[in-house]
Amino acid sequence: MTFESLMTYVGWPLIKIVILLGVVAFCVAYTVYIERRLLGFFQSRVGPNRVGPFGLIQPIADGLKLILKEDIIPANAQPFLFRIAPIFAIVPAFVGFAIISFAPPLVTGAGVVHPFVVKDVNLGILFLLSITSLGVFGIVLAGWSSGSKYPLFGSLRSASQMLSYEIPLTLSVLSVILMAGSFRLSDIVDAQSKLPFAIPLILAFGVYVISAVAETNRIPFDLPEGESELVGGFHTEYSGMRFAFYFLAEYANVVLVCCVATSLFLGGYKIPFVPYETLLAAHPILVSALGLAVFGVKAVLFLYFYIWIRATFPRYRYDQLLRIGWMVLLPIALLNLFLVAGIKLWLLR
Amino acid sequence: MSDEEKPGQPEPPAASEAPKAPEAAPKAASSPDPTASPAPAAPAAPKPPAPKPAVPPAPKKWEPTGEVVVTPVTEKLAARFGDAVQGVKSPCGEAIVLVKKEKLGEALAFLKSDADCAFDFLSNLTAAHYPVNDKKFEVVYDCYSVAKRHAVRVKVALDDGEPCPSAVPIWPTANWQEREAHDMYGIVFEGHPNLKVILLPEVWDGHPLRKEYPLGGPKEAAIRADKFAKPGYMPDDLEAAERIAEEGRRDH
């Protein structure tokens, strides 16, 4: 095995993983900051602004506080499961980022292509869906092993909620796959060069947004944690670093959902109204940098919408939530899937 | 006790005065002020005697002043129950009747069901303790009619330990209020579905709103009587006060 192939199969991916982990962790921490800050603005106050300039060091201070806090294990808990449950929650949330291409591949002079993705799996979407579904194990384990009633309720709610919303989510993503004709995320992004899928697939986009909010347990679907009913839901008994894991996992999921929505529906790193080739002619690095920036802007806009929803709406009740999942979103998603399939089969042949 | 002195005049120097008797203790075993005459006007109240008598004279019964108010409701009650219902004086023009205990349940049910009375709303239920009266306790029902917009107060006098018929079957709202009266005065309500403590801890000695129960409970009363002359924070003696303040400073 030559050094070249070693670098191709082990070296570069490892470097990318490390970079991605760092960047994602940073982004997730600042997502918390951005959310608190924006929520403050929506609520006519200023949000965290005490630590550092504009409160920019707040996430670090929060992280330090959580690390230094005591790690409490309740007397009724099952210690082993209680300890490992947060890992089940956080790992899938971070693994999901592996298949997302954040920018157009960088083409260097010798024709070597450096894609901005850890591994552009050709069944990327399937991988993503299966991995993110695993996150519910962390929640169920936490609820079961805490030996307390509120976490149990939270985890039961969470499990059924994840199950009910995974299906409309998957169906809405399927219509994207039908449009693009590929499971590979970069192909899907390429297919949106002219028009982001959000416009033709408006129904699927709506279903995706709603189920994504439900999947990430946020208002108006934050039943598993609904702090006014279940205190903290599945993480009631957690403290310190383990609690931070859940916290990070939740926000990592939020960021992931934003990134996936950007890739699937908003055209990913494609710059709207500017032909790709003209830019490429100018400078390859410029293309990648611009693509990355565009991706970031789109994702942040989607995140803004997410926070905006949180600032505005009350919470659904558990049974109402399930009813919406099965009785409203599922039929709409199915209808949309048939429509797209029909159009694809008979009109766009 | 300085409350009883006339305001507006400077007091004689406190330092020359003997330390006053602890107030918490006599107040705890309290009885109505013997000097309080049922005079309607405040200025007519006689001045307290200068030397405090060691043994207070025989306590006087608590008796309301004012006029007995007669309304159609009280007339109707009197017509229906005769001697068992008796008007009570009120200083501010309220219709109050005292009902004999035997007839209480009947009278309350009558008030609720009678078409002219229609007292569907029991706005208040409480009890009161009069240790010097013949009957030591009174249970008070403030009835109001949402439809007819009139009110009447029904009272019943009880001995210590004498049970009182519960009003819960008539007005469900009496449930917690009777439990509270049970907590505070130890009155037993017969026929109450769930007569257990509501505001106090489940193990609690005594009934706090009875007059013999000292402020803060027996333990605190003992502590206070021992250390302070009154439930204030400084003794009347200047030197002692300075010492206490100084001790407090030294503690740090």
Next chain:
Amino acid sequence: MTTELREAAGTSPLRKALETTTMELNFGPQHPATHGVYRAVLQLDGERVVGIESIIGYLHRGIEKWVEYRTYTKATPIFDRLDYVGAILNCHGYVGTVEKLMKIEVPKRAQYIRVVLDELQRIANHLLWLGTHALDLGAMTVLFYGLREREVIMDLFEAMVGQRLLQNAYPIGGVRLDFPRGWERACRNFMAELPHRLDEYETLLSSNRMWLQRTKGIGVISGAEAVALGLSGPTLRGSGVYFDVRKCIPYGSYEDFDFEVPLGENGDVYDRYIVRVREMRQSLRILQQALDGMPEGPLMPEKLSKIIRPPAGEVYFSVEGAKGQLGYYLVSDGTDKPWKCHVRSPSFINLQGLEKMVVGGLVADVVANIGSLDIVLGEVDR
């Protein structure tokens, strides 16, 4: 296990396999939705509530005993501590009781000033209630908007009586001081602004489908049941019963003002919510009339002895508190200290209605119902 399933299973071995028990859930005393130290022991069948037992008394401070050891004047500030978000109304109730017992004629201007402060306090209370109720149901922004408006009222209180929360606003007989300079203008500015803000809250909540789903048809209590349970205030009026102390047993020259008593129709959480929101608008009407028709005159009665020594006797007086009928039963023995003082606290009695509202509903509805009752535990436990 539902009864149908149990019957279908009969005595078969299946029955044993299907046998379930109810689950006991401790709701409180430290729970974000109980608004204080209130504890409800819920019996749950799945997420459905089959039984509830209320346990209160965690905040019992023995105020009724305490009052017996103070003079009538000194007892005034302690009543602010009952319902600490509607303190002025408590104070009004107490001083009104003593005034009724002593037959003190409060000067007209003092009465109008009291009406102004009372209604401001009612609005402040309802704003805080609205925010916390919405927060219980997940709409967190309304809380901050409500607090923002309440802050203005608190500033008005601070300028008027010097304190923001526990004001000790009224002495027995009247009010202490007149409005400070510029106060009326500030108050009118606030009154002009508030209706628009209320419209915004209604935009956020009243027509929102999530809010409607969470509140419509939840915790229904009929008018007859509500009267029998002794509920009062907006909780009773949500069930469509016309009973407002300000109208039915007028006090403090409330008969001078023209206002409506908003009534609900179904007696559910939504009706209790909408009644309170409309009540704020009516309070604004009263405020407007009181400020416009403010009479001139003294603030305290001319002949009032320094030591309050009411004639022996008893009295019951009630005001329309923020939560309902706030009554005081006072017994005087002719001395300068109350012989007995009992507070008919609306929160305490309204809380009895909770059982009727929540049984048969879901856990999430317990939160909605507790919120819709508007309890303050300081007043429940006294």
Next chain:
Amino acid sequence: MPGALHRLVRMMTFPELASGLGVTFKWFHKPKVTEFYPDKRPVLPYRAKGRLHVDLETCISCKMCERACPEDCIKVFQPPKEVFKTDKRPVQFFISLEHCIHCGMCVDPCPTGSIHHSQEFEMASYLRNDYLFDRTTLPYDLDVKHFKQGILENVVEKGQ
């Protein structure tokens, strides 16, 4: 039928949710109401009841405040009789802020206006004894010019 259609359109297009989003978006741009307390100090109205303060020079030790206090947080010591005839200033004056509830009931009966609430509202301390004020500590811990105006206003108002 048009009613049903209208309802369906309403259900699918979320107009009421959009208007709700509009409300929050409106406040997103408006100036914020947060007070930056330690950086920007609030201006209290002159009736604000801050820490109790006594002007020991004008006090005539009549004990009216002591009698009026519901929490017994004030204790006044008069000078001996022969001194009292000429000099009525108190020999010792205790105020326990631990027990003070800032109700203002001691201010009402004061004949000389020497006891009053100052504008000082930052009373936090690590030591409980910092809350016990006496003759030696009363005059000092106070920003005098801050509340001089307050006294004047109070006197003016009482005269009304």
